[in-house]
Structures are given as structure tokens and as C-alpha cells.
Amino acid sequence: MTRHFFLTLLLGSAPLLADDVSLLTQHNDLARTGANLHESILNTTNVRTNSFGLIGTREVDDQIYAQPLVASGVNLPGIGKRSLIIVATVNNSVYAFDANDAAAAAPYWKVSFLGSNAVAPTASDMDGACGGEYKDFSGNIGIVGTPVIDSTSQTLYLVARTKEYGTNYVQRLHALDITTGAERPPSPVEIQATYPGHGDGHRNGILALHPQRANQRSGLALVNGIVFIGWSSHCDWGPYHGWLLGYDAKTLERVAVYNTTPEGYNGGIWMSGQAPAADARGNLYLSVGNGSVGTRDNPAAPVNRGESLLRLQWDGKLLHLTDWFTPANWQDLENTDNDFGNSGVLLIPGTTLAFCGTKEGRVYLINCEHMGKLSHSMDDTNIVQSFQVSSPGSSFGLFAAPVWWDGPDASWAYLWCKEDSLRQYKFDHGSGKFVLPESARSPGGRRARMPGGVLAVSANGKQAETGIVWASHSLNSDANHVVSSGILRAFRATNISEELWNSEQAKARDAVGKFAKFCPPVIANGKVYLATFSNRLNIYGLLDGR
Numbered sequence: 001m002t003r004h005f006f007l008t009l010l011l012g013s014a015p016l017l018a019d020d021v022s023l024l025t026q027h028n029d030l031a032r033t034g035a036n037l038h039e040s041i042l043n044t045t046n047v048r049t050n051s052f053g054l055i056g057t058r059e060v061d062d063q064i065y066a067q068p069l070v071a072s073g074v075n076l077p078g079i080g081k082r083s084l085i086i087v088a089t090v091n092n093s094v095y096a097f098d099a100n101d102a103a104a105a106a107p108y109w110k111v112s113f114l115g116s117n118a119v120a121p122t123a124s125d126m127d128g129a130c131g132g133e134y135k136d137f138s139g140n141i142g143i144v145g146t147p148v149i150d151s152t153s154q155t156l157y158l159v160a161r162t163k164e165y166g167t168n169y170v171q172r173l174h175a176l177d178i179t180t181g182a183e184r185p186p187s188p189v190e191i192q193a194t195y196p197g198h199g200d201g202h203r204n205g206i207l208a209l210h211p212q213r214a215n216q217r218s219g220l221a222l223v224n225g226i227v228f229i230g231w232s233s234h235c236d237w238g239p240y241h242g243w244l245l246g247y248d249a250k251t252l253e254r255v256a257v258y259n260t261t262p263e264g265y266n267g268g269i270w271m272s273g274q275a276p277a278a279d280a281r282g283n284l285y286l287s288v289g290n291g292s293v294g295t296r297d298n299p300a301a302p303v304n305r306g307e308s309l310l311r312l313q314w315d316g317k318l319l320h321l322t323d324w325f326t327p328a329n330w331q332d333l334e335n336t337d338n339d340f341g342n343s344g345v346l347l348i349p350g351t352t353l354a355f356c357g358t359k360e361g362r363v364y365l366i367n368c369e370h371m372g373k374l375s376h377s378m379d380d381t382n383i384v385q386s387f388q389v390s391s392p393g394s395s396f397g398l399f400a401a402p403v404w405w406d407g408p409d410a411s412w413a414y415l416w417c418k419e420d421s422l423r424q425y426k427f428d429h430g431s432g433k434f435v436l437p438e439s440a441r442s443p444g445g446r447r448a449r450m451p452g453g454v455l456a457v458s459a460n461g462k463q464a465e466t467g468i469v470w471a472s473h474s475l476n477s478d479a480n481h482v483v484s485s486g487i488l489r490a491f492r493a494t495n496i497s498e499e500l501w502n503s504e505q506a507k508a509r510d511a512v513g514k515f516a517k518f519c520p521p522v523i524a525n526g527k528v529y530l531a532t533f534s535n536r537l538n539i540y541g542l543l544d545g546r
Helices: 330-336
Strands: 004-007 052-059 069-076 080-088 093-098 109-112 148-150 155-164 168-177 194-196 206-208 221-223 226-231 243-248 254-259 284-288 308-314 319-326 353-357 362-367 385-388 403-406 411-415 423-428 454-458 468-474 486-492 499-502 522-524 527-531 536-542
Touching: 069 148, 069 522, 148 221, 194 254, 226 254, 254 308, 254 319, 403 454, 411 454, 454 522
Parallel strands: none
Antiparallel strands: 004 109, 052 536, 069 080, 080 093, 093 109, 148 155, 155 168, 194 206, 221 226, 226 243, 243 254, 284 308, 308 319, 353 362, 362 385, 403 411, 411 423, 454 468, 468 486, 486 499, 522 527, 527 536
16 A cells, blocks of 8 residues: 655744643543643633634644644744644545644645555445445545544554555554654554454354454543554444454554454443543553343343443453443443444543443443442442433433543533433532532524534633633534534533634634534634534634734
8 A cells, every 4th residue: 555745844834932831632531531721821701702713724634524733833844843733534634734833724734545456445335234325434544543642752643544456455553753753663553353252253252353344333442551452333334343452652563352242242342532541550441331131031231331321441451341331221222323432432531530421322321440330220329420411301411521620629520412402410529419400501593403512611720710611513403424514612521511713703704614523623722723524623713813
């Protein structure tokens, strides 16, 4: 396979600022809080339609599914230190743009993983998904999961998918030098895996990762020198299973393999694009979608943990399931396609608690030290708290994960279900639970249709007037199987009933274009970077150029 590479010298681009921050992983940190707490430029006073708006775009060659990443202090050969915004597309291209100079349209470097006999797979290649009517993607399916950057080695890790010589589907892990875009040997490595089991699709007691059917949708996680990568499927195209693989970040040797349902079926890890969370001890937390729960006679058996939240620990050789939670109504979730595993996991800072939700609009607060295993009643007495964001049976459902901010006087979780408003929940540190009902909702009649609002938070620590909740959602249509127009919105984080700004207020100047589903806004160093399906990255900032 031929790779295309070029380096552009942009000597007039903005230099690195001393206080520039980096956002190197999906939803900004391993707890997946979605917050940047070092934003000293944007605040509730200047994010207004007369002072804030679209200040630039970066043209790319296809849709952007992966969250863009910000790397500051990158010493580019012959140029010096710069802040980069790194963007990957479903056409298997990666770009490194100047993150500070909104007018610097050309990339410092671009890498493509296409070649004369290698193209990106497309939705039409998934001919067994959704009965041959697969529309979750509208075109190419190259780089989808959000990459991750190791700041020490200045290496970008990503998974690219190709169709080669017309019929051969391949997935590869790439490790790129972020100063040039060049591969770091032994990169790339072809991704392959097997696991013992007699579940769907096994051959002689062995399951194999299928490079065509396996959907690498969730973000990559770098934890203690290991790059962890998860897979689900395309539209429950079976037989399939959920997989989590670990690769040594230095050698790219595969060092860990975990299968969610080795004696059953399905169990995909997709989490609406969120990466696995990790705590200070290196425990991994991830949610699992449709699939087998335990065994036919014992749903509490550790094997086959579909419809569950998992805690995994890597011991240097193997990934072990060390604890888990499965809701009492798992069979109903399975029967009605109201997956547990559609929302990613948020680890609440300063606690041992995890927070996540389901397609039915129910959310769960779980003690990571004692996760409760199988619930036996809807009261969920084996966990800390659960509650319905909406009425059971409604069309609400949580897809994009909650985000978090420890404000000046309280701690808050924010979440936005489909067909609903943005909601703000106060967390009581004394009881270790959320105060119900919600403290505030976003104003007006505009609700976010499928998949709801994709969120991020910016603030300068706990300073009240700097706290902003940012939301990207479809403007006026269900974005599940249709490419739709999008909107970017900003709310006061201390009370989201006040909307500060949105991209429709000065539409001629600020319009988003096509909504990038499941891809959160990225806020860093006075800029808001928003991926789109319009083949461009939008850059929003202060209109006076600061």
C-alpha cells in the first residue's frame, strides 16, 4: 500500500503561546469528563454573537467522525514550536493544522493511507448490515475512532481501515510522529486477534476478529503505556462480538485481548464513539451493548457480559474482568434494542463513582469499588443511584456521554438525551448522589433529535464566569441515518437555562454546515474546533482576533 506524505512550511503562522494547553485524547482526559479547565480566554461575557463567531475553516477530504486533538509545544522541523490541531477523516487522511492562526489554511503535514490498490471501505461494503440497507455511515469508513497522542514520545496512534485489491479488508494500527506525520517503526501493524470460545461464529472453539464486520467506532485509550482499542459491529451484522485489544505503545506488540461474549453473541463496544475510561490504578471502564448476559441458566455468570458496565484490569499479560454491573431489566433492553452500551462512561473526579446511561433514558451511578454485578430489581439497591431522565417508554435516550464540572459552589453533571433538552444535575458530595430533579434545563423549544446533544465544558478552574457548556446537535432532523445540518450552542455552566450564543443567531457568518454525529466540540486556547460532515473543520473564536 502506498502512503502519500508532504510537509508544508508555514513560516508566517502563529507561534506557540506560553499558556497553550493540549487535549490529547477523546473527551479530553481518562475520566472522560469532557472538560478543559484551563480555558482563560473564552468566558460568559465574550461568548456573545457580537464578539464571538466563525473565524476560520480547515478544508479536508471527507467527513470527520474522530474528535480533533490539540497538541501544543510541538517542535516542527525547520519551523519551531507550534500548537497543532490534528484532524482525521473517513477517507483515511490525517492533517496537522496550525491551531492558533485561524487564517493558516494549509496543513503543516498531511498523511494518506490510500494507494493504488487500497481504498477506504464504504457503507455499501457492509452488505450484510441492516439487511443490506446500512445507513449509519453515508460513505467512507476509514478512520472513525478518535486517535490518541502520547505527549512524551509525541506519537499519534490511530486505526485505519482499508479495502485492498477489491476484496481484502484490513485494519491497521498506525503510530505517527506528530512533528512530521511519518510512521514510527514498526508502524503500521495489521490488527488480528483470536480468543477461545464457542460463541457465534467460532471455528473449533476459536473466535476471530473479522476485519470487515468489526466496527472500530470507540475512541482509543492510552493507559500506562498500552494503547487500548475497542470494536463493535455494523448494525448488529452477525456473527460478531465485542473486542478490546491492547498494544504496547513502544513496540506495537499486541499484549492484551478481551472478548465480551466468548460463549454467546454480540456485546459490541461502541459507546457512541467514546473511549474507555481509566482510573489512577489503570482500571479500564467501558459499557457493552446488545449481547448475551451470563449463561442460559445463570445471567449472573461472569462470562458473556452484554448490556453491562465492565471494569477490566491488565496484569501485564491478560485483561481480567474484575467487576461489573448489569441492570435488572437487561432482557427488556436486549429485546427492545435499548442498549446499555450506547453511552460512554464518566468517572466523577474526586470520587470512586462512574456515571453512564442507556437508550431508554435511564442513568446509573455506580461505585467502582463495588459495582453491584447483576441487579435483581428496578430499585437497583446494589448500586448508588439510578433514575429515569425521561418517562419509561418515551423516545428519549442517552447516546453521547455526560460531561462534568466542579464549579465554585457545586459540582454538576450535564447530559442531553435525544428528543430532549440539555439537563443539569447537581451532585451532593455529602450523600454521594445526585439531587433530583434536575437543577436546570436549556431554554426554548429547540430539542435535539437523534443522537441528542454532544457535549463539552470549558472553564478556568472553578471560576463561575468562565464556565461554559458547549453542545453540538442536529439542527432540525434525526441524524441517525441521514446527514443533516448542525448547530453549535453555548450555555452558562452555572445555570444552563441561559443560552449565551448559538451558530444560528448570525447564520450567514457562523453556520455549522453538516452535523458530525457523536463528535464533541473541542475548546482550547480561546478557540472552539468543531468537526463537520461538510469536509471541513470549523474554528470559532473571538471576532477581534484575540
